Every structure is written in C-alpha cells, then in structure tokens.
Amino acid sequence: MKYFIGNWKMFGVPKSINILNKINYFYSKDKNRKKYRVIVTPPYTLIETYSKYFKKKNIFIGSQNCYQKDLFSSDTAAVSPYMLKRVGAKYTLVGHSDNRKEGDTNEMLKDKVKYALKNNLKVVFCIGENEKEKKNNKTSFILKNQITKVLEKNFNSNNIIVAYEPIWSIGTGKIPTKLDLEKTVLKIKKVLKEIFKKKSPTVLYGGSVDGKNVKIFKEINAIDGFLIGGASKSSKKFIDIIKNYYR
Numbered sequence: 221m222k223y224f225i226g227n228w229k230m231f232g233v234p235k236s237i238n239i240l241n242k243i244n245y246f247y248s249k250d251k252n253r254k255k256y257r258v259i260v261t262p263p264y265t266l267i268e269t270y271s272k273y274f275k276k277k278n279i280f281i282g283s284q285n286c287y288q289k290d291l292f293s294s295d296t297a298a299v300s301p302y303m304l305k306r307v308g309a310k311y312t313l314v315g316h317s318d319n320r321k322e323g324d325t326n327e328m329l330k331d332k333v334k335y336a337l338k339n340n341l342k343v344v345f346c347i348g349e350n351e352k353e354k355k356n357n358k359t360s361f362i363l364k365n366q367i368t369k370v371l372e373k374n375f376n377s378n379n380i381i382v383a384y385e386p387i388w389s390i391g392t393g394k395i396p397t398k399l400d401l402e403k404t405v406l407k408i409k410k411v412l413k414e415i416f417k418k419k420s421p422t423v424l425y426g427g428s429v430d431g432k433n434v435k436i437f438k439e440i441n442a443i444d445g446f447l448i449g450g451a452s453k454s455s456k457k458f459i460d461i462i463k464n465y466y467r
C-alpha cells in the first residue's frame with residue numbers, strides 16, 4: 221500500500237473542501253486506487269466537518285499535530301489525541317519540523333505518539349536533518365537519534381508510519397539525489413526493523429514533492445509514499461503527483 225498524504229499546514233476554510241472533492245472524484249475513477257490511500261491533514265478547525273463529509277468516501281482525515289497528554293487538561297489551546305479521535309481524525313502527524321522548531325522535545329514527542337496510539341490514531345512520525353547536519357555528514361546519526369529517542373519497541377508498529385522530511389528540502393524546491401534518498405530510506409527502515417522486529421516498516425518521503433520529481437522518486441522502491449505540503453493545496457497538483465507516480 222502506498223500513501224499520498226497532503227499536509228495543508230495553515231491553509232483552508234470550510235469551502236476548501238472543494239479541493240478534496242475533486243481528489244475524491246479522481247480517486248473514485250482511478251484504476252490504480254486499490255494500490256494507495258489518500259490522507260489529508262487540514263488545520264484543527266476543519267477536522268470535524270471534513271471527517272464527517274468524507275466518512276463514507278475515499279479520503280482519510282488526519283491532524284497536523286496533537287498534544288502530549290491524554291483526555292483533557294488545563295493547557296490553553298492544546299488539543300489531545302482523545303479529542304481528535306472524537307471528531308473523526310484517523311491519523312496524526314507527530315514531530316513535524318515546524319513543531320520541533322517551536323520546541324517539541326523527544327520527550328514530548330514520545331508522549332504524543334503514546335497517547336495518539338492509545339486513542340487509536342495512526343501516527344505519521346516525521347524526522348529529518350537540517351542543512352548544516354547534512355553538510356557535516358550527520359544525516360544518519362541525526363535520523364537514528366530522532367527515531368530511537370522517541371519510538372519504543374512496545375509501541376504498536378502497525379500504526380506507525382515514518383515520514384522522512386529533510387528540513388532543507390521543505391518548501392525550497394530542493395530534493396535529495398536519488399542515491400542519497402534511497403540509502404537514507406533503507407537506513408531508516410533498518411533502524412525501525414531493529415526496534416520493532418517488523419519485516420516491512422512504512423517510510424514516506426516529504427519535501428518539495430511535485431508532479432515532475434515524483435517520476436524520480438517512484439524509481440526508489442523503498443519509498444512507500446509521500447508527505448506533500450505546497451502541492452496538496454491544489455487538487456490538480458495533488459492529482460498530478462498520483463497520476464505521474466503510476467504512469
């Protein structure tokens with residue numbers, strides 16, 4: 221199963237559902253649809269309406285983040301995995317570099333993953349090195365650290381997807397070379413296999429994915445799908461990525 225996940229970030233109002241309607245229509249007619257799943261993470265404000273609307277349709281709705289506590293608390297503006305589950309979210313991103321930059325620590329991320337899984341949300345755990353770390357050949361070390369400091373062997377690995385998003389690639393148009401990316405994804409899978417003793421962990425790539433470069437990425441078998449930012453805000457661009465992946 222491949223994944224095409226659209227992360228809307230700070231984008232969208234109720235009527236932006238039109239974008240998803242077009243993607244849903246494309247999916248319903250696509251002969252390859254059994255091979256992949258479409259997930260979109262709109263902002264918190266839209267999760268409930270979109271989840272209800274797509275309940276019996278083809279698009280899964282997720283959250284871009286969740287708070288590191290279960291149930292309710294007195295933390296202003298925080299939204300727990302329990303609350304997300306009850307408005308229909310099926311997935312949540314955890315550890316996006318935007319949130320790490322704002323102060324998410326490994327300890328916080330571990331609790332986010334733990335409570336998300338407890339509330340039956342599937343977790344898309346994001347990791348990635350910055351430009352300096354890449355230049356200093358620290359990529360493997362950083363990624364391994366990000367994974368092993370957060371993911372525990374007793375977590376349900378069937379409900380965890382890892383998204384590799386090099387920070388220097390997000391929103392820049394820059395992408396890793398095919399060789400680098402393949403090596404990195406295989407290394408990530410090796411680390412995950414060591415933790416979970418699971419045969420085939422799911423690892424996605426994210427960072428400036430578009431309808432053109434997806435043709436390069438599709439040659440890398442180890443990549444199980446994509447986490448798409450900018451291009452997910454346009455139905456045409458998002459559909460082009462899927463079309464060109466299977467062309």
Ligand code: 13P
Pocket residue numbers: 227316385389390391392426427428429447448449450451
């Ligand atoms: P872009 O596709 O805009 O580079 O964003 C990637 C991303 O951060 C998705 O989470």
